[in-house]
Amino acid sequence: MNSDQAKSGYTFTAESLRKKFRFSEFFAEKLITSVAFLSIAVIILIFFFVFRESLPAFKHRPKGTTEENRVSAGNKPESYGSNESAEALQKPETYTGAEPAAAVNKPETYGEVKDTSVSADEVNPDAKFRTSESPDSEGSLSSLFSNEWFPVSENPRYGLIPLFVGTLKVTLIAMLFAAPIAILAALFSSAFAPAWLREWIKPAIELLAGFPSVVIGFFALMVMATFFQNVFGYETRLNSFVGGAAMALAAIPIIFTITEDALTAVPRTYTEASLALGASKWQTAVFVILPAATPGIFAAVLLGIGRVFGETMIALMATGNAALSSLNPFESVRTLAATIGAEMAEVVFGDMHYGVLFLIGSILFIFNFTLNALAEFYVKVRLVRKIQGRGA
């Protein structure tokens, strides 16, 4: 071969075709690859930082009887930071004056206290003395499982139970509205509607997904709350029912879109076979298409739940925000996400309340991550099984 190469007139020579190192090519590839890893990095960073900021919730030991313990747990008082003079005046027992050094360390407090109503109820002159004996005293992790969420009281209690109950209640109500409506609408769009109509329905419902949740929240606050109150005649204007119904509006486009995709992905052969056997259009839709698309619909509902579970603005505006563990749908509730949204602006960076809010964030994130992973896994595994089943 080398002797061939020696012949004159040959233009394809090893010399002219030697591999070249192209810096721009190399650089572009490396840069693009590293940028692509950003999404993974962000997920990891979210997990890391949200969890890291929730550590104060674990660090604080139960408030003991000794002065030393009191000091170590003493970050708490700054939640009534210096800009809340009115608040401080109401409660002569605040520690603000007692620990000026700690207060100076935390100048970052900003925003206004919004939940004076909740905390005001809790003002109790005896609180200071009770703390030392009370089993669910500040800083005790076990208070997370209590039934009382009073984060800015003299004797703060961070019971997550009412928040969980509230969140689950709203989620359930929202899904009871959203799932049937969205799935039926998807069924109509994919199985019953003529093609031209379908091309209008899909983008129209996608537009609903583009409505900002603050707009939906505002609509719920101004219109839906009044409307439902007139219809049902309940007392509390803002409650989990109104919040749930409003959140259904946010969940419907998600469930609809994914269900619709799942329904249209069912092979035409299925439909044709069914129709050829003499089944009617609706029988085909209900007994053939719908079952074949179950994994997709299941995933759609899971993602819908995830959307509602973490929804903040609608919850803040339409659920009433009272941390009650009641099962009555017409009572106010406070959801996990709304608690973060409402209270983060009033806490002192690094204190227990701050840590608990981040802990709630971690819980929301993990829950959502799990739902998403479950939806993906479920769809994938089921699809693989179906394909293999067909192949065998």
Next chain:
Amino acid sequence: MKEAKIVTRDLTLHYGLKMALNSINLHIPEKEVTAFIGPSGCGKSTFLRCLNRMNDLIPSVHIKGEILIDGLDIYQKKIDVVNLRKKIGMVFQKSNPFAKSIFENVAYGPKINGISDKKKLTEIVESSLKNAAIWDEVKDRMHDSALGLSGGQQQRLCIARTLAVEPEIILMDEPASALDPISTGKIEELIFELKKKYTIVIVTHNMQQAARVSDHTAFFYLGELIEFGKTRKIFTAPDIKQTEEYITGRFG
């Protein structure tokens, strides 16, 4: 037969586990037209795409054997594929001009080769368009979109675009299969002109076309090279029965 420009030795290609080409040995002569014929799926296009290493883009493809051009094995590790492709032009089945002006389409190759001098570019574009026999039709609308041309014009523009890079070998993958008879005729005339300067390999579905334009013909069937020889011989007195059956239209 003139000296062989391209020689393949035991070229075998797999798509994943499926064998698509089985031990192909072929001599493609310089500055002549070699046609590959055969029924669809016989491997002729796959083989063509091996010659400029276009199959490298498909991750599941595995190739064994050698392809020598001027005696140089182009599948060696140290070969620069980008420069290799500059010397081996390719014209595709479906005309695929870029969504740019006619001028920019032809100037694309020279530009990526680092030619930025406007005058030089204009010269290259003009001569390439002339050599592709389309200059007269487009000279007054060089800056219009290439997508406004007819199918036949687009295909000749694609040939001009290929010529602008100054290759030595031109691979054509059914270049006229989507064209009307008049456009096809123009392309065939063009091929006849081009072979004075270039080594041309053309895959075609159309046996009359192979008979008209080529000097040599290779007949592929089921991933194997069945017969290769002078076009006149293949079309009048093939040695192998399968070839005869295909030529006379009994299958394929």
Next chain:
Amino acid sequence: MRLKNKIIGGAITTASALSVVLILAIIIIILVVTIIGGKDKLTWEFLTSFPADGMMKGGIFPAIYGTALLVIVMSIAAVPFGTITAIYLTEYAHEKSWIAQTIRFAVRTLATVPSIIFGLFGLGFFIKFVGVGMDNWFMGGQLRWAQPNLLWGSLTMALLTLPVVIVSVEEAIRTVPRELREASLALGATKWQTIKKVVIPGSISGIMTGTILAVGRGAGEVAPILFTGAAYYLATLPTSVSDQFMNLGYHIYVMSTQSSNVDQTLPIQFATTLVLLMLTFSLNLTAVLIRSRLRRRLK
């Protein structure tokens, strides 16, 4: 039997059709209610003047301005990063490789993370980690970056909208025909030259759609900026990325829930909602139209 079938069939068809009608009706009701509630207040003056009398009167110019700044800074961050990720997924990664699959999973996860979590992350990462670090390194410990501001709010929002950009651009890149890539490579172009000169120009409309959708999303989200940069009232417009900003969505939220006299400012609230809704609605409508044209091209 046959009659029963007919009844069930009719019921199902009707119920499903009614569901669609219901959803569309809700969309229209929201639009109509907002328009009726806000149209009288919505004047040129309202759009261009500052709030006055402790937010009881005046306009919403700072909120519009702040929202615009937010989405601009956000896009500057999200669009290039999203586009590059999409290019990686379509052009460089092998479809089945674990890296590509992990990135895709991360993108989908990112798309479903509740927006309040982004807010927490912005606070914990940008303000308390990056911001504190910047103050220590560049400001000599002086407080400048370790507090909510336009930059942190925008970057937080950019993370939220990143998946929107990635998905749109990826979809658009896939509509660039393989033949064009091959033509470019066959002419001796390198992979990066092909991407730069053929793939990116061919997916410009998708990059635009992605940007529009991201802007529409970013303009409407409030939760991520609750503690990373939005302010209820500022007497002056932000002049630097280290300033806080006002925001339409946040304005609506605060006015409708926190203000001392909700009823008196009702027209302002409706008009602000109308502005925000029109803004996001028109952006999304544009994106839907471009996208449906793109999909037709694909067919």
